[in-house]
Amino acid sequence: MKILYGIQTTGNGHLSRAREIIPYLLNRLQVDVILSGPKNQLRIDFPIQKHYRGFTFYYRRKGAINWWKTLFKNNPFQFIIDVIKCPVHEYDLVINDFEPVSAWACFLKRKRCIALSNQYALSLKNAPRAKKSLFNSLSIVKYFAPSREGYGFHFKKFDKRVFLPIIRSEVRALTPSIGDHIVVYLPAYGLGKLEKIFSHFLSTEWHIFTPHVTKLRQHGNITFFPIEEQIFLKNLANCGGVVTAAGFTTPTEALFLNKPLLVIPIKSQIEQLFNATVLHSMGVTVLKSLKKKNLPQIKQWLESRKTIPVFFPDETQKLIDRLLLDYIKGQLALDQL
Numbered sequence: 001m002k003i004l005y006g007i008q009t010t011g012n013g014h015l016s017r018a019r020e021i022i023p024y025l026l027n028r029l030q031v032d033v034i035l036s037g038p039k040n041q042l043r044i045d046f047p048i049q050k051h052y053r054g055f056t057f058y059y060r061r062k063g064a065i066n067w068w069k070t071l072f073k074n075n076p077f078q079f080i081i082d083v084i085k086c087p088v089h090e091y092d093l094v095i096n097d098f099e100p101v102s103a104w105a106c107f108l109k110r111k112r113c114i115a116l117s118n119q120y121a122l123s124l125k126n127a128p129r130a131k132k133s134l135f136n137s138l139s140i141v142k143y144f145a146p147s148r149e150g151y152g153f154h155f156k157k158f159d160k161r162v163f164l165p166i167i168r169s170e171v172r173a174l175t176p177s178i179g180d181h182i183v184v185y186l187p188a189y190g191l192g193k194l195e196k197i198f199s200h201f202l203s204t205e206w207h208i209f210t211p212h213v214t215k216l217r218q219h220g221n222i223t224f225f226p227i228e229e230q231i232f233l234k235n236l237a238n239c240g241g242v243v244t245a246a247g248f249t250t251p252t253e254a255l256f257l258n259k260p261l262l263v264i265p266i267k268s269q270i271e272q273l274f275n276a277t278v279l280h281s282m283g284v285t286v287l288k289s290l291k292k293k294n295l296p297q298i299k300q301w302l303e304s305r306k307t308i309p310v311f312f313p314d315e316t317q318k319l320i321d322r323l324l325l326d327y328i329k330g331q332l333a334l335d336q337l
Contacts, residue, residue: 002030003136004091009037010056013249014097015044016168023045024320036101036279041227052082052101059188065268069211083108093327096147103145114323115150118248119271124152124159128278141270151319152199155278163319165252172232176257179238181205185250188266191224197290198222207235241305246272252280256312260305264290283308
């Protein structure tokens, strides 16, 4: 059996999850991997067949999507060409982690494609909603990488097709301790905005990881770090709290390590608003934005340092067993038609 595994490279979550899942698949099957999206700084442990340009969201330095830049810096004509040329017909099954090229190729060529992403959870009937007016907006996520079937990941199991988060092995191996510094990962914000806000808390040591620097910078009680996996993990294990966007991977790892967590969803990012709603229901502190008016809430969070108990067992083998069993059942049903 030959599998094509498509992975979105925006952020670290899709690749870090694939690094855990693919070895389980390789124990039984042949797997080819394609990527689409921007270059990613996360280490990749498996050969890549093709890295497509795909579709990338660009952000302003104030925590919001830059829609004009997103519109004009992406190339829809190249995307269409890549979809047409993507060789999904050469594979028995396509697995897709929010990767649009292979997803659309399967949709147009009527090839079976199984989604395997936290975004897929948004499409499920029992998924919590941020607010009713967002229901139609969720179609943006569905159409970005369409799939008629799949499995989602989230902080809670709200559907039989939802699994708890897959934690990368490096994080499970950490021995956490409570340090004095706070880790900040808000890549959609510029250095000036971050320094302006966090410099108000002079008694707190801030370790800010950002794609906007290439070497370490020190500004008073704030240290800016470039994105480097091992340094980030070391800081994450020994920090006294985490401030991050409402993505999926970093909040998951912070909760797993029993760290106080504060999240700030990126504006207009439907998935992040959804995640923030679920995290808030769990007791996590959520801010609408990183603004001066929210300084009292940040201060309150620093003083409370409340942790949220979670249990995220390793369900990777269980997931793969179910995926392959459902695939076989589906193929048998198709053969009987």
